[in-house]
Every structure is written in structure tokens, then in C-alpha cells.
Amino acid sequence: MKKYILIIIAFLGVFTINSCSEDDLELSNPNQLSPDTFFSTESQVESSVNAAYANLQPFGLYGRVMFYMMDNMAHENSGNGQQEGDKVTFADFSFDSSLPSIKDYWDGCYRGINKANFVISNAEKINELPEGTLTAAKKAKYIGEARFLRAHYYWLLVNRYGGVPIYLGDGTDNTEGQPRSTKAAVIELIIDDLKYAATNLYDKGAETPGRATKGAAQAFLGKVYLYQKSYGLALAEFNKLSGYALETNYYDNFMEETEHGVESIFEVEYDIALGTEQFWWSPVNGTGPINATKRGQDYGVLDWFNVYPSDDLVAEFETGDKRFAGSFYVAGDTYNNGDNTFVELDFAENGGNIRPAAWKKYQNYYKQPSENGESGINVKVLRYSDVLLMMAECENEVGSQASAIGYINKVRTRAGLADLDVSLSKDAVFKAIVHERKVELAGEQVRFDDMLRWGIAATELAGTNFQVGKNELWPIPDAEISSNININSEDQNPGF
Template identity: 55%
Template sequence: MIRKKIYIVLLMSFALLSSCEDDLELTNPTELSPETFFENEAQLRSSVNAVYANLQTIGTYSRNLFYMFDNMAHENLGNPQLEADKRIFLNFSFDASSSLITNYWDSFYRGINKANFVIGNQEKISEIPTSVVSQEMKDKYVGEAKFLRALYYFHLVTRFGDVPLITEIPEDGDGFPRAPAEDVYAQIIQDLEDASTVLLPKATEQAGRATRGAAYALLGKVHLYRENYEEALNAFENIYGLYSLEDDYFDNFKEETEHGPESIFEVSFDDDMGNSEFWWSSVTGAGPNEVSLRGQDYGMFDWFNVYPSDDLRNEFEDGDPRYEKSFYEVGDEYAGGLIEEISLDRPAGWRKYQNYYKEPNEDLTSGINMRIIRYADVLLMMAEAANQLGDQNAAIGYINEVRDRVDMPLLETGMAKEEVFEAIVHERKVELAGEQVRFPDLVRWGRAAEFLAPFGFQEGIHEVFPIPETEISSNNNIGPEDQNPGY
């Protein structure tokens, strides 16, 4: 099995900030200081590996993030045992005291601080002799840190709006004020443009690391969210045709087919590599934390805290094979045999990211990677950009590439702009179901209130999260008056 999460060899206790404004602290078995750390490739690589670790915390993709986004989108409904801290995202009753929102904020800012440590030491890195580390590799590692910093800031700015913009290691504990979202987006774009020039292509990079294609894909997504449609298409064009769709749609969600031709960037998990720190590094990413609880949490024969909503399942067209590859129903086959009933007499359970294709029950932890950027998503984003730029036939062509993979009837040319847009809205909902994109889509399209008001969503409030109360109480430059409206 490919070694996925890259162990932090010398930074195993890379302990940083209790909140985003704290100083970077670096301890390791050899007691190397930041001033003497970057001397060889192993040290450089381990410092970058530490940045990746914050994709694997409970605060992000190991647990909380998929609950938050799938519940807010009402792709999930909650079973009676669903914990209160996750149920509040179904009815939009969360506030600044939410531990999930706090962990989301802290996890990503800790990752940013780790990235800043690498990026801020470029001069030291450049001094490593090229006989020890080639210039290409030195640039590549810094590019990975910039990609991850951009990804973390994208997660923050899209969910909180104005956020502290920190690009260097803090010198004191006073904290940083909220920066305008436009400034944060400008930094994200600059980081991704820089990364796209130095990252390696997927074919030559170790599986699980950021690649040139991932940088261009995220750059295009950022421009799309900013409604800069021409810039979005330009970014996507750099990878169009370099990836391909999986022949079998379900291969996007299995362990054995990770890093396939459709995958652009994945959060890596491997339950053979250890999880002794899973419950103790919910935001730090320190120590063995190589697993996800997605299978157990969503599993219809296990914890089964949530199940796919009727609204989501009803969106699928008759005969769309993505339905049976996304959900289980009574009468379906799984590794335990024929499904005669689903727990709590529910009409369906999740199939995506579940181990039931090979195991009759979920273990506590899962090693299935989360695919957070895949080629089908890029094709549909290209369709959206082309449609907004007035090229409806090009947009239809991109949509049809996605539909053709699953043998669904192709759309005919000649559709009006609004018709094409509605086709994109539908296609994204079914193609990317349970992949944490529906809620951000509804927000950026201005449609969140239309679909989610019956569940408690309030326009002008719930497009963003509240700034965590822990940040307000500990950051000298953010006060109650800086809280997002409505919270």
C-alpha cells in the first residue's frame, strides 16, 4: 500500500499556536532550532509534511468538516443519536461557542502557521547546497507550503468572510485584526500562481502531495467563486485533458483506487499507519492521526448518525447509475450479503466513502481518502464559467463529458443561458453529492435562502460562520464589535 500521510520525522511534536496568534514553537527529538533546522532534504520534507497534517484533524477532514457541510446543505438528515454539536448545523442554530467551528478555525490557522514557517525560511532553504537538495526540489517544497496555505485560507475566507491575514510567524501574542476578504483572496491567488510554477506534475510527484494540476484547479475554483470567469477558465485550461474521468464512478470513493486518473487532490488516510493521537490532536495534527471516522459516522449498520435526505435522493434522474453508487437501499447487495433492512427503518444509507463494498461492518476508523478536488468537479466549474461568458455550447460540452461517463442522455445544444445554469445546478448536486460542495455552491449562487430557509437558514447571517468566541476573547485585535452580523 502506498504510504500516504507523510510522517513528521523530525517535527513529530510540531506544537503550534493554541490560537492563530500564538508564536510558533518547534520541538523535536534532536532539539534542532528553527535557525539550524533546514540543512538537508529530510528536514525540509518533514517541515512540509507537518503542514499537510492539518488536513487530517478532527477539526477538518477526519470528522467535523463533512458533518458541517453535508448537514448545512441538507444532503444529510439526522438520526436520533446524532450529537447536538453536529445537529445544530442541520437547523442553523450554531453560534460563536460551537466547538466544531472553533476546531475548524484553529485547525486551519495552525496549518497556516506551519506553512508560514516553511515559506518564511526560504532564505535558509536556498542556502542548502544544490548537491544536497536540487533547486527544483527546494522550490517544489516551498510551493507545496504555498498551495496548502492557499487552501487553508480558502476554507477560512469562504466560511468567515474577513479573517486575520497572517503570512509570517507572529512575534508576540497580541493577535491580528480581521483583514478584508479581498486581501485574503489576493494572497490566495498569489500563492497559487507561485505554486503552479514550481510544483511537479502528478505523473512525477509522490501520491498525496500537492501537484501543479492541484494548484491550477484550486486557482480556477477561487476565480470562479470571485466571479472572475475568464480567469477561472484560463486556470482550468492548464489541466483540461490532462486528467480523465474514472470509467467506474464508484472508484472515486474506494480505498483500492485512490489517486486515480480523476483525482486532482486528496486528503490521505491509511488506518494501517496508526491513530494513537486521533482524539488528542483535534486541531494540532501532531502525532499519528492517519484515519477518518467518515465510514463509522455515516455507516448504516454502525453509528449511523445521519442518512441521505429525501431532497438529495429525489434530485437524481430515473436510471442515473450514480444513485445506486451513492446510496444503499433495501434489496441491494453489500459485503454482508443482501440488505433486508436499514437501521432505524431508513429508506437509504450512504454508499460513498463507506467500506461496505468489502466489509460487513465499519471499523471505528477508515482509511479511505477524501477526494476534495476531482476532474468531474473541474469540468462542471468550466461549464459554469463558459456559460457565464456566453458560450453555452461549450458549457454543454463540459456537462456532457460528465454525463457521458455514466451513460446519461446528453444535453442538446441551443439551450439558453438560464437553462444551462439550471443543468449545472442539477449536475453538481448529483455528481458531487456528499462531497461538501453543495452548501458553498448555494451560498455563492445566492440561492441558500431559497433552499434552506425552511430549515432555519437566515439570509445575511448564515452565509458565514461566527468568529469563534475563543478567538475574540484571546485576540487583542478582535473584539465583540468585530463579530459577523447576527451572531
């Protein structure tokens, strides 16, 4: 009986990817599913894969927690006087194992992993389908999507918690929980999954927008190698990418009308048109599917908001950098198609601090007079400019500084800035990469991990409560320690 229940649960999270037909994605009657009869049609296979995508969307991940916790820890944000308590804990590093956001993130990832595993563990059944029902290429593609998503969820986990329990089955054999695996074991699984995905996924032009592609798998694999300081392997993966380029207009990366552009490698789908009834009450403790993010509310301008860009981040931009206007609003900027003008951005609050700017990325002010918190703009998880700067980093470590500078200059040219001198030293190139990643990817949840892997977090976060040896990781949630008999308080991360 338990197997039937788990299969039904797996499909409670089925969520329509924007460009797919609803007829193709809906199940006629989930209560009639069984392990013996499921995976008999392409629609069933695709629906099961869609269920694994759905867990990227909730508030516990990209719908809310992901952006404010990462940007707050990186101190790309400053909080206003009414900032909600859980947001403050990430800014001042006072979070602990009881925090709901810590648990929602953990649960969201493992729900996604369980749904991906449901597909992967039934790969043999999928591969037995007749060619007339599903071609060999499509079979491998769907399994590749599931493995890409599993890798992504484990990547989110390993970067926040370190070594975590590894689950590979369909969920029916893990009633007591698994012990923590080593970080190396988790990374090995991620690399394995991404290699399979890179071999079997379709190219971007041949795939429905919103689904994982060969280029996405290659780019993520390169990123994983880069984080392990395997620069040569990373560069080899990045060099396989084709069909990507920089958007002419930087801000086109962050508007709803220009989603899935030439620069986009992977993005998480949102669409208010599909309904907002689950927006204010995301089911399953912040881990249920939603159609909109709270980015608009948390990063608002004139309406209620939690955070605004920090002085340090705003000051990092060079004079004339076009990315500034694509990232921030300042007093005097127009919005709502130019019908209105911001006049109240430089106001005093928080004991006299002046707000120098407000976030523009992923905000809806460009087309409406207010931000009500419901944003249907897709979240860009990986862009080609990010890849170019990672390629520059690899070249600077194991290749040539001239090649590294060439990649940096491609990004700077789009920003309207002068090229860097090709004679710069390795150290100077590294400093340029640090700067470019900070401004190019501002508010895109990469800065904190960049600082950690470069070993500069203690210096960059001096004056905050960041503790070396503790705050590089999050604590394992209390609920996991109390419910998993193979994990106890001795397995908790240092300092928690």
C-alpha cells in the same frame, strides 16, 4: 527561547505521507532543532512541509467536522433520532460562537498556516542550500507546496468566516494576534500563493501521490477565480490542466484500493495501517493528527450513525443515473463482496420518517460486514468532474452554451445518461449545472457554497432556520475574541 519552542511544536504534527519512506520523514531529535541549524538537509525541508499537510487530517477539518457540517448545512443529510448535538446545530443553523467544532475548525486551519509559514519564512535559508543538497527545482517545489497549503487553509477560513486575520511570519512575532483583514485581502493572498505554486510544483506524474501538484494549484486557482465571478480567468486556469480524466466507474473515486486515480486532483491522506491509537482521542482539542476519519461512523448504514441522505437529495437523481448506486445503498443491495444483503434500510424513525437510502461514498461495507467508524479512505478534495462542471459554468457565463453543454455531457455520459440538447438557453444550461453538481458531488461538501455563490440558498433552504445575512458565515470563535487583543465583539459576524 520562544523561537526554539515554536519550532519544536511545528514538528509535533509531522505525519508520514503514505508513499514516503519513514526514514526520510523522521527527525533524529527534535529537541536539538534551532533556527540557526535547521533546513540544512532535504529531509529537514521535506519534514517541515509534511507537518503542514498533517493539519488537513484532524477531526476539526477533513477528519470529521468538514463533512458533516457542510453536508448538514446543505441539507444533503437528514439526522436520525440519536444524532449528536453539535451535528444538529449545523442542520438547523443554531450554531454559535461557543461551539467546539467552530473553534476546532478555526484552530486547525491556523495551526496548518503556522506550519506552512515556518517553511515560507525560511525560504531564503532553503534557497541558500547547495545544489548538491537540494536542486533549485526542488527548493521551489517544497516552498510551492507550503504556499499551496497556506492558500488552502486560508480558503477554508475565508469561506466560513469571511475576512480573517492574516499571519505571514513563523509565529514568533504574533503574540498579541492580528486584526481581521478584509475578505478581498485574504483572497488576494490565496491567489498569490496559488500562482507561485502553479508555477513551481511538479506535474502529477512526477510527484509522490498525496502531495500537491501543478494541476492541483491550477484547479484551485481556477476555483478561486470562479467564486469571484472572474469566469475568464477561471477558464484560463482550468484549460491548463492536463493528464486528468474521468474514472470509468464513478464509485472508484471513493474506495481505498483506487485512490489517486486519473480523476483525483487533490486528496487528503488517511491510512489505518499507520495506527489508530489517536482515533478516539484526537489530541489538541480535535486539531491533532489522526490516521482515520469518522466518516464511517457518522454516515454509517447498519451500525450506529448520525445521518443519512435527505429525501430531497435522493429524489434529485434521474432514473438510470449510475451515480445513484455509487453514492447510496438501498434495501436489497449487497455488500461485503456480495456476501450479505441490506434488508433493514427502510425503517421508520424520527417520528415516522422513512430512511430512503444510506450513504455508500467513503464507506467500507464493500469489503467488510460492518462499519466500525475507522475509515482509512482518503478524502477527495477536488476531482476532475468538478472541474468539468466549473468549466461548463464559466463557458455558460462568458463563452458559449454549446461548449458548456459539451462539458456537462462528458459527466452525464459516465453516469449513463442521455446528452443534453446543444440548443439549450443560458438559463436552461445554468439549471442543468445546478442539477449536475448536486448529484455528481453529493456528500462532497460543495453544495452549500454553490448555493451561496449562486444566490439560491434562501430558496433551496426554505423551511429551515437559514437566515439571510447571518448564516452565510460562521461566527468568530469566542476563544479568538477573548485571546486576540485586536479582535473584539464588534468584529463578530452579523447576527452572532
